[in-house]
Amino acid sequence: MAHTSGSSSYDPLVPDASSGSLSCADVSLTVDSPSGPFTVLDRVSCEFDQPRTAVIGLNGSGKSTLLRLFNALVVPQSGVVRVNSIDPVAFPREARAAVGFVFTDPASQILMPTPIEDIELSLRRHVHDRHERTERARDWLVRMGLEHRAHHSVFDLSGGERQLVALAAVLAAQPQVLILDEPTTLLDLRNQLKLIDMLDDLGQQQLISTHDLDLAATAHHVAVVHESRIIAQGPPAELIPQYKSWCAHGFPQWESL
Amino acid sequence: MPRTCGAPTQSSRGEALAELDFVNMSETTRSHLTINSFDLANIAVFAALTSVLALAPAIPVGALGVPLTLQTLAVFLTGMILGGWRAFLAITLYVVVGLLGVPIFAGFVGGPGVLAGPSVGYLLAFPFTAALVGFLAHRSVREEHVRRRAGSTSATPDKRRGLGLKLFLAGVAGLVLSHVLGIIGMMLVGGLSLNAAVIADLVFIPGDLIKAVAAALIAVAVHRAFPRMAGAVL
Amino acid sequence: MRRKVRRDDLLGTYVPGRSLLHRCPLALKATLLLGLCITVMVIRDWQFSLAVLSLTALSSAVCGLGLRRWAASLRPLLFLVILLGGYHLIFNGPARAASIVLSLLAVVSLSRLLISTTPLPRLIDGLVWLCTPLSWCGVNTERIGLAVSLMIRSVPWLFGCLGELRDAATARTIRANPVRLVTPATIATVNYAHHTGEALAARGLD
Numbered sequence: 147m148a149h150t151s152g153s154s155s156y157d158p159l160v161p162d163a164s165s166g167s168l169s170c171a172d173v174s175l176t177v178d179s180p181s182g183p184f185t186v187l188d189r190v191s192c193e194f195d196q197p198r199t200a201v202i203g204l205n206g207s208g209k210s211t212l213l214r215l216f217n218a219l220v221v222p223q224s225g226v227v228r229v230n231s232i233d234p235v236a237f238p239r240e241a242r243a244a245v246g247f248v249f250t251d252p253a254s255q256i257l258m259p260t261p262i263e264d265i266e267l268s269l270r271r272h273v274h275d276r277h278e279r280t281e282r283a284r285d286w287l288v289r290m291g292l293e294h295r296a297h298h299s300v301f302d303l304s305g306g307e308r309q310l311v312a313l314a315a316v317l318a319a320q321p322q323v324l325i326l327d328e329p330t331t332l333l334d335l336r337n338q339l340k341l342i343d344m345l346d347d348l349g350q351q352q353l354i355s356t357h358d359l360d361l362a363a364t365a366h367h368v369a370v371v372h373e374s375r376i377i378a379q380g381p382p383a384e385l386i387p388q389y390k391s392w393c394a395h396g397f398p399q400w401e402s403l
Numbered sequence: 404m405p406r407t408c409g410a411p412t413q414s415s416r417g418e419a420l421a422e423l424d425f426v427n428m429s430e431t432t433r434s435h436l437t438i439n440s441f442d443l444a445n446i447a448v449f450a451a452l453t454s455v456l457a458l459a460p461a462i463p464v465g466a467l468g469v470p471l472t473l474q475t476l477a478v479f480l481t482g483m484i485l486g487g488w489r490a491f492l493a494i495t496l497y498v499v500v501g502l503l504g505v506p507i508f509a510g511f512v513g514g515p516g517v518l519a520g521p522s523v524g525y526l527l528a529f530p531f532t533a534a535l536v537g538f539l540a541h542r543s544v545r546e547e548h549v550r551r552r553a554g555s556t557s558a559t560p561d562k563r564r565g566l567g568l569k570l571f572l573a574g575v576a577g578l579v580l581s582h583v584l585g586i587i588g589m590m591l592v593g594g595l596s597l598n599a600a601v602i603a604d605l606v607f608i609p610g611d612l613i614k615a616v617a618a619a620l621i622a623v624a625v626h627r628a629f630p631r632m633a634g635a636v637l
Numbered sequence: 638m639r640r641k642v643r644r645d646d647l648l649g650t651y652v653p654g655r656s657l658l659h660r661c662p663l664a665l666k667a668t669l670l671l672g673l674c675i676t677v678m679v680i681r682d683w684q685f686s687l688a689v690l691s692l693t694a695l696s697s698a699v700c701g702l703g704l705r706r707w708a709a710s711l712r713p714l715l716f717l718v719i720l721l722g723g724y725h726l727i728f729n730g731p732a733r734a735a736s737i738v739l740s741l742l743a744v745v746s747l748s749r750l751l752i753s754t755t756p757l758p759r760l761i762d763g764l765v766w767l768c769t770p771l772s773w774c775g776v777n778t779e780r781i782g783l784a785v786s787l788m789i790r791s792v793p794w795l796f797g798c799l800g801e802l803r804d805a806a807t808a809r810t811i812r813a814n815p816v817r818l819v820t821p822a823t824i825a826t827v828n829y830a831h832h833t834g835e836a837l838a839a840r841g842l843d
Contacts, residue, residue, distance in 0.1 A: 255832065441837075452826050621820045
């Protein structure tokens with residue numbers, strides 16, 4: 147596996163041995179806190195190239211930070227991250243264009259006062275004609291079943307509707323990869339199912355962190371994050387029962403893995 | 404309707420710090436001409452908060468139930484939390500949008516007509532008030548962080564009260580600035596004589612002092628919850 | 638007495654319609670109305686201001702906004718008008734009082750006409766255009782438009798947040814102490830701003 151380098155011969159756009167679609171090698175991230183240094187990620191390595199990968203783990207385990215590596219929202223102190231061979235640290239703009247990121251909170255990720263304006267905002271980079279932007283934004287809303295809400299204030303939408311708008315705005319920017327950080331945690335069951343239905347129809351590779359083990363069961367690959375490390379990876383049929391058992395009876399010590 | 408606000412949804416303190424680490428660089432090392440996405444968000448959201456607090460019904464305070472409007476509280480608060488230049492931009496945004504016509508000034512007023520009213524001095528002073536308060540406040544917060552790190556392992560209540568007092572004094576500095584400019588405004592635009600303007604102004608001082616106290620208390624809590632707001636190098 | 642704040646009063650200042658004023662291009666409309674504002678302020682003559690004020694009432698009725706809305710937009714100024722008018726009446730006589738009060742009402746009314754007949758996104762575009770001189774100094778004016786939109790979009794959320802906290806405090810029979818009310822609201826606001834910043838960065842808008 148390639149390791150971090152500061153040498154001038156390093157070319158971040160050349161695929162290296164560890165390039166899957168989303169990969170990281172030996173990534174560590176420590177932050178200073180008032181009570182001393184705090185390790186958020188500890189020598190984490192991964193290679194996610196399946197159509198859908200689920201990341202599960204307790205709150206505070208580091209899953210959210212792991213996801214944020216891939217669009218340069220966090221920068222590791224050591225290690226190498228790759229998104230389709232792009233280095234997010236060196237090329238954050240390209241990485242963010244390639245990665246569509248959906249956050250947990252439905253309200254704060256919609257940036258404009260109405261759904262249609264929010265999707266139009268995403269379209270600004272690719273579509274220069276104002277009327278065409280409006281048309282395409284409307285198409286996205288139709289696809290999400292929200293055309294009747296196009297001009298409503300975002301505040302008047304339910305959490306589920308907001309998440310669908312957020313997803314549409316992300317998809318409108320034509321990302322290559324979708325990363326979702328606990329997208330269903332704040333939604334009621336009906337809206338959870340609706341969002342997952344929508345995700346099932348999409349073609350991009352997906353990386354989803356979630357507490358919803360039913361959603362994790364639909365993934366092709368599961369990674370368990372615990373106390374800043376990935377302690378297990380594999381098919382959901384094996385890992386989900388294992389994870390449930392750990393939650394009930396205690397997680398193993400790192401050294402024993 | 405789902406709950407819109409409440410406890411932060413951060414998974415853990417560590418993750419919260421990690422996310423902030425990348426983007427909230429120390430203010431001393433950053434170029435002041437760059438506004439990153441987090442600055443933009445803070446500026447816009449605090450401009451919105453100022454609007455909301457300016458329009459909130461007056462809160463009865465104290466035994467007599469004197470109604471206090473919250474517009475100046477918002478200005479002090481924005482300064483103390485965001486710091487000098489970000490607070491300046493936030494309150495400028497608030498004033499500009501209000502002047503465009505959106506009725507977000509105290510009393511549901513808006514539009515360029517406000518420039519014809521007697522409160523124009525206070526209004527135009529707000530961005531500078533916030534900047535002054537913010538500049539002084541963040542300096543105090545940074546000193547506090549450095550002292551805490553170097554000194555005690557546990558933050559004693561006495562030290563916290565010290566920060567609260569310093570923030571209050573920053574608020575008073577801003578108060579003085581806004582009232583001086585407010586008096587000038589009343590004289591120039593409202594046509595009041597100096598004596599009349601000063602007397603009219605004095606009426607608002609006790610209320611504004613209370614708001615400076617409140618803003619300081621709130622800002623201490625906020626800086627404790629978000630240690631990186633002031634860009635301190637911990 | 639607590640006045641309930643209606644969200645659409647704040648953001649829905651635009652009244653849809655097809656009148657002449659509605660269809661007038663923003664540049665022309667703004668120049669006209671603001672030009673009148675400046676004239677009123679410079680001349681400060683009570684007769685002229687009264688004429689302009691009457692004109693705004695007439696326009697309001699003709700453009701489908703209605704006289705009631707026209708009056709409602711001026712009502713918040715009532716207290717101020719009484720204070721200011723009273724002061725000038727006592728010290729400077731009725732003519733001066735009338736000119737100060739009427740010019741204030743006329744200017745507010747004119748600007749209200751402008752924003753009632755222009756949808757918000759168009760207004761924001763206008764503001765961005767006005768800031769073009771700033772772009773010559775290296776300021777990205779697109780971001781100014783984005784900042785205004787972000788601000789507008791945040792207002793309902795913040796109203797909701799404050800309202801919820803007030804309800805929660807009432808439910809626990811805590812008197813609405815400003816500090817106790819505003820502290821959790823402010824912490825939630827900072828958190829909300831942080832998430833907003835993340836979303837901006839993730840969408841490549843920095």
